[in-house]
Amino acid sequence: xxxxxxxxxxxPDVFRSEEKIKETSSSLKxxxxxxxxxxxxxxxxxxxxxxxxxxxxxFSFTIFRANIQLIDEAxxxxxxxxxxxxxxxxxxxxxEIGYAFAKxxxxxxxxxxxxxxxxxxxxxxxxxxGEDYRNSLQKDFPVVEDFExxxxxxxxxxxxxxxxxxxxxxxxxxVKDLNERYS
Amino acid sequence: xxxxxxxxxxxPDVFRSEEKIKETSSSLKxxxxxxxxxxxxxxxxxxxxxxxxxxxxxFSFTIFRANIQLIDEAxxxxxxxxxxxxxxxxxxxxxEIGYAFAKxxxxxxxxxxxxxxxxxxxxxxxxxxGEDYRNSLQKDFPVVEDFExxxxxxxxxxxxxxxxxxxxxxxxxxVKDLNERYS
Numbered sequence: 032x033x034x035x036x037x038x039x040x041x042x043p044d045v046f047r048s049e050e051k052i053k054e055t056s057s058s059l060k061x062x063x064x065x066x067x068x069x070x071x072x073x074x075x076x077x078x079x080x081x082x083x084x085x086x087x088x089x090f091s092f093t094i095f096r097a098n099i100q101l102i103d104e105a106x107x108x109x110x111x112x113x114x115x116x117x118x119x120x121x122x123x124x125x126x127e128i129g130y131a132f133a134k135x136x137x138x139x140x141x142x143x144x145x146x147x148x149x150x151x152x153x154x155x156x157x158x159x160x161g162e163d164y165r166n167s168l169q170k171d172f173p174v175v176e177d178f179e180x181x182x183x184x185x186x187x188x189x190x191x192x193x194x195x196x197x198x199x200x201x202x203x204x205x206v207k208d209l210n211e212r213y214s
Numbered sequence: 215x216x217x218x219x220x221x222x223x224x225x226p227d228v229f230r231s232e233e234k235i236k237e238t239s240s241s242l243k244x245x246x247x248x249x250x251x252x253x254x255x256x257x258x259x260x261x262x263x264x265x266x267x268x269x270x271x272x273f274s275f276t277i278f279r280a281n282i283q284l285i286d287e288a289x290x291x292x293x294x295x296x297x298x299x300x301x302x303x304x305x306x307x308x309x310e311i312g313y314a315f316a317k318x319x320x321x322x323x324x325x326x327x328x329x330x331x332x333x334x335x336x337x338x339x340x341x342x343x344g345e346d347y348r349n350s351l352q353k354d355f356p357v358v359e360d361f362e363x364x365x366x367x368x369x370x371x372x373x374x375x376x377x378x379x380x381x382x383x384x385x386x387x388x389v390k391d392l393n394e395r396y397s
Binding site for chain 1: 226228229230231269270271273274275277278279281282298299300301302303304305306307308309310311312313314315316317354355356357358359360361362363364366367368369370371372373375376
C-alpha cells in the first residue's frame with residue numbers, strides 16, 4: 032500500500048470570509064483524501080494567544096512558526112496562484128514557495144488563468160481596474176515580465192519547475208499529477 | 215580588518231525604467247560600499263539568451279538560477295518591502311525572503327511606511343485607489359491582517375525577525391544595523 036503524502040495547502044484562501052475559509056479548507060482536503068493523501072491548511076495548527084491578544088506581534092510569530100512547521104513536515108506544497116489584490120500572487124504564498132523550494136519540497140501551483148502569461152494577466156488586470164491604478168503602475172514600475180508560458184513572476188515559476196512540480200488550471204489536476212508521479 | 219559582507223539586494227526595483235534601475239542599483243551598492251560591504255543586484259548576473267530569445271521560458275529559468283545563486287552566495291538579504299502594484303510586497307521579493315530564510319541568511323527589510331501596520335497600509339491603499347479596486351477586494355478577500363508593528367504579511371515579518379534582521383524606514387538604516395551587528 033502506498034504511503035499517504037502530506038500536502039501543504041498554500042494560498043490567500045486564509046483571507047476569505049470565515050464561512051468561505053471552512054468551505055475551501057474542507058474541499059481541498061477532500062480532494063487530497065480522494066487520492067489517498069493528507070492536506071494541511073495553514074490555519075490547522077492555529078492556537079489561541081496565551082494572553083488573549085489576537086493582534087500582538089508575538090501572536091503573529093506564533094502563526095508564522097506553526098506554518099513553517101507545517102511546511103517542514105510536508106512532502107509537497109500545492110499553492111493557489113490566483114491574483115491577490117493586484118496582478119500578483121499573494122506575498123505570503125510567494126514566501127512559502129521560496130521557503131519550500133529551499134527545503135526541496137515538490138511544489139505545484141494552480142490558477143484559473145494557468146494558460147495565460149503574466150503579461151496577459153497584467154493586461155487583463157489593467158482593463159478591469161480603474162484609471163488611478165493604471166497611473167500608479169505607469170509611474171513607478173513600467174516594466175512587466177513577459178515570458179512565454181509563465182503565469183506568474185519568474186522566481187515562482189522557476190521554483191515550481193525546478194522542484195519537479197507544474198502549474199495547472201485546477202487544484203485537482205495538481206493532486207492527480209502529484210499522485211501519479213510522486214506516490 | 216573586517217571581512218566584507220555580501221548583501222543580496224532584493225526588491226521590485228528591477229521593474230523600474232532602465233535609467234531608474236541603473237540609478238537604484240548603483241546607489242544601493244554605494245551605500246553598501248560606504249560600510250565596507252558588497253551589494254549584489256538581481257540583474258548583475260544577467261546573461262544574454264543563447265538563442266537571442268529574451269521571452270522564452272528557458273531564459274526566465276536562466277535568470278531564476280542566477281538570482282538563486284546570488285542569494286546562495288550572500289551573507290544577508292536586504293529587501294525593499296514597498297507596495298508593489300497593490301497593498302503587498304512584490305511576490306518575487308517575497309519568494310526570495312522565503313528562500314533566504316530557509317538558507318539561514320540574515321534578512322532585513324525597508325519600506326518608507328515602516329512605522330505603519332499592514333492594516334494601516336491597506337487602508338491607505340484603499341483611499342488612494344478607485345472604487346473598482348475596493349469592490350474587488352471586498353468580494354473575494356475581506357480579511358486583512360492586523361498585527362501591532364507588522365508592516366507586511368506575517369510570514370515576511372516573522373522571517374525577518376526570526377533571521378535576526380529588522381525592518382527599517384530606509385535602506386541605509388538596514389546596512390548600518392547589519393554592519394554593527396554582523397560584521
